[in-house]
Amino acid sequence: MTGDERPRYAYLGPAGTFTEAALRQVVGPDEAAYLPQVDVVSAIEAVRHGEAEFAVVAIENSVEGGVTAVLDTLATGDPLVIQREMLVPVSFTLAARPGTTMADVARISAHPHAWAQCRRWLRANLPGVVHVPATSNTAPAALLAGTDEKLAFDAALIPPAALEHYALEALATDVADSSRAVTRFVVVGTPGEVPPPTGADKTTLVVHLPSNQAGALMEMLEQLSTRGVNLSRxxxxxxxxxxGRYSFSMDVEGHIAEERVAEAFMGLHRVCPHVRFMGSYPRVDEPHDGVRPGTLDADFHAARAWVTALREGQAT
Known part of the structure; x- marks a missing residue:
């Protein structure tokens, strides 16, 4: 396979980011062209503009919740769909140029999500240190390693794997407020035929409320609950x-090909002014509960057959 024939994957770079680690779970660099981007919006727009077939982006973190830039970019513009999800455990290394000590560190550059996941550690170990925001988890590492000039920061919070790419020294490892922190990444591509269900799937959608009146949120959620569709986010x-006008980004357990999920989508379509389907795909974790009795595909099929028989005068 030549370079021109390889699928192109846009992702948040430069080299060594957690996003690259997620991308490597999908396809190796010898099988695909890796296209590092300066931010997650650029990665998504690369797919919309035909510069890449796929984008890998972070969508949710166990500490900070949803990645709003990704959620908002996917919710508008030309439709894209999620095709796969991956989980990456997250901890950080505090790195600096050789010769730097902890006592020298007054300003640290970090992506806002990285900073949020290390606040307590930083308060305990470097009280008073100033945050210098970065566009990605490895962008400050590239700056520190790429020049001897004085920068606006002394050290950086970076993924441990980034030390393989940049000539920096670790001042502290396993920097994190939670040892179980994890980030969910997704592969995004253009819409096409939805893959068949696997039996352990997730569906993502964006919905606008039917009105701004009391009970509007309940009316929207009832379309899911009455069909036994569980929300995971x-x-x-x-x-x-x-x-005062809000949309809702949601993940539900199940696949659009399953009767209960399809019926819920039809209900949402009837009562809500805008529903955007953003993909059904295999989930990487286990469903919270089994399918509620009465909401299996066979139950919907039997109920539909009964109504058909009623209309034809064959049942009472």
């Missing part, structure tokens, strides 16, 4: 056209 995001 729900987050409100401002629509952006006026104060």
């Amino acid at each position: 729900i987050e409100s995001r401002p629509i952006g056209d006026a104060l």
Whole structure:
């Protein structure tokens, strides 16, 4: 396979990011062209503009919740769908140029999500240190290693694997407030025929409320609960056209090909002004509970056959 024939994957770079680690779970660098981007929006837009077939982006973190830039970018613009999800354990290394000590560190560069996951450690070990925001988890490492000039920061919070790419020294390892922190990444591509269900799937969607009146959220959620569709994530995001108007980004357990999920989508389509399907794909963790009795595909099929018989005068 030549370089021109390899599928192109856009991801948040430069080399050594957690996103690259997630991408390597999908396809190796010898099988695909890796296209590092300066931010997650650029990675998603590379797919929309035909510069890449796929994008790998972080969508949710166990400490900070949803990655809002990704959620908002996927919720608008040309439709894209999630095709796969991956989990990457997250901890950080505090790195600096050779010769730097902890006593020298007054300003640390870090991606905002990295900083949020290390606040307590930093308060305990480097009280008063100043945060210098970075565009990615390895961007400050590239700056520190790429020049001897004085920078606006003394050290950086970076993924442990980034030390393989940049000539820096570790001042502290396993930097994190939670030893079980994990980030969920997704592969995003253009819409096509939805792959068949695996029996352990997840479906992502964006929904606008049917109205701004009391009970509107309940009306929307009832379309799911009455069909036995369990939510594994729900987050409100401002629509952006006026104060007080919000959309809801949701993950539900199940596949659009399953009767209960399809019926829930039809219910949402009837009562909500906007519903965006963002993909059904295999989940990497186990469902929280089994399918509720009465909501199996066979139950929907039997109920539909009964109604058909009623209409034809063959049942009472």
